[in-house]
Amino acid sequence: MVFKLTSVVALVAALALTGNAQKQIQGISFANNKDAPNDSYNLPKNALAVAPISDLNSKAFACRTNGLNFPSIKSYSATGGEMFLVAWDMNSLNSTEGPKLNGPCNHWMASTAAGTDNLKWFRIGEFGYSADEGWCTDKIRREGQLVVSMPDDLLPGEYIFRTEVIDLTYAGKTNADDPTMGAQFYPNCLKYNYSGGKNPKEVTTGLVSFPGAYLATDQGLLLNLTADGKPPGGKYTVPGPALHNQTGP
Template sequence: MRVILAALLATNLVAAHYTFPNFIVNGTTTAEWQYVRMTENHWSSGPVTDVKSSAIRCYELDSTSAGAAGIATVTAGSTVGFKASNTMGHPGYFSAYMSTASPAANSNSAGLGKTWFKIWEWSPTWTASAGLSFPSADIVQFTFTIPKNTPNGQYLLRAEQIALHLSGTQGGAQFYIGCAQINVVGGGNGSPGPTVSFPGAYSATDPGILLNIYALPAGYSGYKAPGPAVWKG
């Protein structure tokens, strides 16, 4: 019965796709795509599934996406976030990355190198008695803090959820992505790192990406997040 219920749950959740079009800054939810680069899935809401694809970076619609979005001013140490276009019903792992943006956050060359560092993550919890536990299935937004020692300047801010309801087979994990363009002020003299590139940060066989959440492997001891460690700043 448990296997049947799990299969039904996975099937029902397939339809619950979403985008992250609204950036939350200074306590305000901004307009759709005002500061977030419009993504290729802005109509379909479908995910990225190939970690080697260039879409894994920011999933831009095309070369005009960067120039069409504005640049939001964000104070280091403040709370920011993203609002989804739909209830985020998929169980999964959330994270946020930043990349220095050269020559500017609204340029197509920003974020192309090994420049991304992780600033936040929200992992499923695990106990031997309860198994894996995920964030509530009815959330519509998530927030986090820009590290207070982030150096001033322009950045791309990449939000991601890795949905794991179909991740039991390679290529089954679903990546929901949005990149906001920001200018950090009031920052510090930190040295963000370690840095990674997109694509490049993930492998399709990483244990946090290739994982059957309905039949955990023998000896399982907790979720292993893909990518680098979080820079606390």
């Protein structure tokens, strides 16, 4: 099964744009929670830093923060099939200050059963490019947020959800070849408890580490966008391992 992105009514965001090409996420919550706009309480400390990451070997690559120091103010127990709500600041994304982001979104999860020192991530969703809808970043600019389906076949326990936008504006060269270039990553994370789903089983395939999951020369990370921000030839493949439970192409 492929977990696809859908959309819901946009949230009101109030975060400011800081600096050139620095866009901001409002927070991550649960779409079925009546307190959704205010419940991104399990984000790591300093996770909402606005600067993207271009260094694929950065220790902050997983969640755009040094370490995974999650607060323990509250705990939310989610069930299989529930929806993550990822809200972005529409004002900053639509701002004419700085270049416009163009690129895909990837969504990941990792179990913390063995601790957080060497997390193994698996991909649960993506949104790349289509002629009808454009990039994932275009979808975010239109709607302000994304909704991502949670897998319903995982073992109960604590997990980290990771969402990332990949900006390809400067992806014509790698960051190693030119420090001013390279794909730019905007990841954020949310820790939560999972109470279980249908036919729970341990995830054993498609597991990767951050940093390490991406190479600068990966398909989808090294390319020159057209003048109007489209992928070459109008086709694009989102980087990363196969989606969890993917049954089709």
